Amino acid sequence: MVEHTVKSFDNDISQLRGLIAEMGGLAEVAIRDAVDALSSYDEEKARQVVANDPQIDALEAEVDRLAVRIIALRAPMADDLREVVAALKISGVIERIGDYAKNIAKRVGRVEGRVKIEPLTLIPAMADLAEGMVRDVLNAYGARDALLAVEVIRRDEKVDNFYNSIFRNLVAHMMENPATISSAAQLLFVARNLERIGDHATNVAEMVYFAATGEYCTERDRPELDEEMKE
Amino acid sequence: MSVSGVNLLEHLQTPALIVTDGQVSFANNAAKTLLGGHIVGQDVRIALRNPDAISVILDESGGTTKIDGLSVGGSVWELDCHVIGPGERLVSLYDLSVQVSVARSHADFVANASHELRTPLATILGYVETLLNPKAGGDQETREKFLKTIRHEALRMKSLVGDLMSLSRIEATKHQVPTDSVDVVALVNETVGEFRDGANITVTSNRESAIVSGDRAQIGQVFRNLIDNALKYGKPDGEIAITLEATDTGWLLIAVRDEGEGIAPEHLPRLTERFYRADTSRSRAAGGTGLGLSIVKHIVERHRGRFDITSRQGVGTTASMMLPIARS
Numbered sequence: 001m002v003e004h005t006v007k008s009f010d011n012d013i014s015q016l017r018g019l020i021a022e023m024g025g026l027a028e029v030a031i032r033d034a035v036d037a038l039s040s041y042d043e044e045k046a047r048q049v050v051a052n053d054p055q056i057d058a059l060e061a062e063v064d065r066l067a068v069r070i071i072a073l074r075a076p077m078a079d080d081l082r083e084v085v086a087a088l089k090i091s092g093v094i095e096r097i098g099d100y101a102k103n104i105a106k107r108v109g110r111v112e113g114r115v116k117i118e119p120l121t122l123i124p125a126m127a128d129l130a131e132g133m134v135r136d137v138l139n140a141y142g143a144r145d146a147l148l149a150v151e152v153i154r155r156d157e158k159v160d161n162f163y164n165s166i167f168r169n170l171v172a173h174m175m176e177n178p179a180t181i182s183s184a185a186q187l188l189f190v191a192r193n194l195e196r197i198g199d200h201a202t203n204v205a206e207m208v209y210f211a212a213t214g215e216y217c218t219e220r221d222r223p224e225l226d227e228e229m230k231e
Numbered sequence: 232m233s234v235s236g237v238n239l240l241e242h243l244q245t246p247a248l249i250v251t252d253g254q255v256s257f258a259n260n261a262a263k264t265l266l267g268g269h270i271v272g273q274d275v276r277i278a279l280r281n282p283d284a285i286s287v288i289l290d291e292s293g294g295t296t297k298i299d300g301l302s303v304g305g306s307v308w309e310l311d312c313h314v315i316g317p318g319e320r321l322v323s324l325y326d327l328s329v330q331v332s333v334a335r336s337h338a339d340f341v342a343n344a345s346h347e348l349r350t351p352l353a354t355i356l357g358y359v360e361t362l363l364n365p366k367a368g369g370d371q372e373t374r375e376k377f378l379k380t381i382r383h384e385a386l387r388m389k390s391l392v393g394d395l396m397s398l399s400r401i402e403a404t405k406h407q408v409p410t411d412s413v414d415v416v417a418l419v420n421e422t423v424g425e426f427r428d429g430a431n432i433t434v435t436s437n438r439e440s441a442i443v444s445g446d447r448a449q450i451g452q453v454f455r456n457l458i459d460n461a462l463k464y465g466k467p468d469g470e471i472a473i474t475l476e477a478t479d480t481g482w483l484l485i486a487v488r489d490e491g492e493g494i495a496p497e498h499l500p501r502l503t504e505r506f507y508r509a510d511t512s513r514s515r516a517a518g519g520t521g522l523g524l525s526i527v528k529h530i531v532e533r534h535r536g537r538f539d540i541t542s543r544q545g546v547g548t549t550a551s552m553m554l555p556i557a558r559s
Contacts, residue, residue: 017273026282147553
C-alpha cells in the first residue's frame with residue numbers, strides 16, 4: 001500500500017489489521033482445541049476454550065473503538081475506507097466464529113464418553129476443513145490475496161456436503177440406537193456449529209475480496225453458481 | 232547483522248524475522264516463503280497470529296513456544312524470540328512437524344493398507360486352492376477362467392503396492408519444500424504425450440512457460456493420476472480439457488476437466504481420503520487402488536498448493552489446483 005503523509009495514519013491501519021489477525025489466531029486455536037477436547041473427552045480443555053472466549057470479545061471491542069477513531073479523526077478515503085469498513089465487519093464475524101467454538105466446547109461434557117458413535121470419526125475431518133477455511137481466509141486477509149479468498153469461498157460447498165452426510169449418518173444412528181439419542185443430538189449441534197463456521201469464513205472471504213479489489217465478490221467469480229445460472 | 236557486507240540472516244535456511252516496535256522490519260527468504268512476501272512492514276500479528284506466539288514476541292524478555300498449524304494444517308513449529316535491542320526482537324522458527332506427524336500417521340496407514348492387500352490375496356488363495364483340487368480344477372475352460380481372475384487380482388496387488396510405495400515416499404518428504412525449478416506447462420504437454428493414443432486431451436495455457444519450485448517426478452505423477460481418472464470416469468471419447476493460468480498475484484491455476492457422469496456431492500469431501508471410493512465396484516473393475524487422489528493431494532500440499540474437486544452430475548468433474556509460482 002502507498003504510505004500516507006501522516007505516518008501515524010499508517011500506524012493506525014497497521015494496528016487495526018494486527019488486532020484482526022490476533023482475533024483470528026485466537027478463534028483458530030479455539031476451534032482446534034474445542035474439537036480436540038470433544039474427540040478426547042477432555043473436559044478441562046473444553047473449559048479452557050470457554051474461559052478464553054472473553055479475550056476475543058475484548059479484542060472486538062478494541063477493533064470497534066479504533067475503527068471509529070480512525071473514521072472520526074482521519075476521514076479515510078478509497079482503499080483506506082474499505083480497509084476500515086472491512087475490519088469492522090470482519091471483527092464481528094470472527095467474534096461469532098469464536099462463539100461457535102465455545103458452543104462446541106460446552107457440549108463436550110454432555111456427550112457420553114463410553115458411547116462410540118460412528119459419525120464422531122467424521123466430525124474431526126469436518127473440523128479440519130472448517131479450520132482450514134478459517135486459517136486460509138486469515139492468510140488471505142494478511143496478504144490481501146483476493147484469489148485465495150475466492151478459493152476459500154469455493155470450499156464452503158464441501159463443508160456443507162460434509163454436514164449433510166453427518167446429518168444422515170447421525171439420524172440413522174439414532175434410529176438404530178435410541179439409547180444414545182441425547183449424545184447423538186449433541187453431535188448434530190456440533191456439526192451444525194462447524195457448518196456455520198464455514199459459512200462465516202466465507203463471509204470473511206467476501207470482505208477480504210472487497211477490501212483487496214474494491215469490488216463485491218459476485219456470482220461471476222463463483223463458477224459453480226455460474227453454471228447454475230446458465231440453466 | 233552482517234559480516235563484510237553479507238547479510239547473515241538472509242542466508243539462513245531457517246525462517247527468521249526481525250521485529251521492531253511490533254512491526255516486521257526484516258524477514259529472510261525462508262520466512263517469506265513460509266509466511267508470505269507481504270509480511271515485511273506489517274504488524275507482526277499479521278505474520279504470526281497464534282496467541283502464544285504473540286505473547287512471547289511482545290513479552291519483555293522473549294522466550295520460546297510451540298505453534299500448531301502455522302501456514303498449513305497439521306504442522307508444528309517452535310518459535311524462539313530473543314531481545315536484541317530496545318524494541319527490537321529476533322524471531323526464528325524451527326520445524327518440528329516431521330517428528331510429530333510420523334508417529335501419528337503410521338498406525339492408520341498399516342491398518343488400512345493391510346486390509347486392502349488382504350482382499351485380493353484372499354481371492355487369489357481361494358482360486359488357487361480350487362485349482363489344486365483335481366475334481367474342480369480339471370476342466371480346461373474353468374482353469375482358464377480362474378487363472379485370469381488370479382492374474383487380475385495379482386495385477387491389482389501390484390499396482391496397489393506401487394501406489395503405497397509412492398505414497399510413503401511422499402509422506403517421508405512431506406515437510407521438505409522441494410526446490411527444483413519445474414516448468415509446469417512443458418511438463419503437462421510431456422505427460423499428455425504419454426497418453427495420446429486416441430485420447431482426446433486438449434491443453435490451453437495463457438503463458439509459454441510457468442516455473443514452479445517443485446519436484447518434477449511428483450508433479451508429473453499428479454498429472455498422470457488426474458488424466459488417468461479423467462480417462463477412466465469421463466465420457467468415452469469425451470474431451471479432457473487441461474487449462475493452465477498464471478495470475479498476476481503469483482499463483483498458477485490448473486484445472487483438469489472431464490465430461491463424465493460426475494460425482495454425487497456427498498462423496499466430494501472424502502475423495503482424497505486413502506482408500507475412499509465413490510463407487511467401490513466400479514473403481515475396482517477399472518483397476519483403481521483408492522489411493523490416486525490421496526497421492527495427488529499430498530503432493531500438492533507438499534508444494535504449498537491447494538487441491539480441490541468440483542463436480543456436477545451429468546455435466547462432468549473438474550480437478551483444480553493452485554500452485555505458487557516461483558519468485559524469480
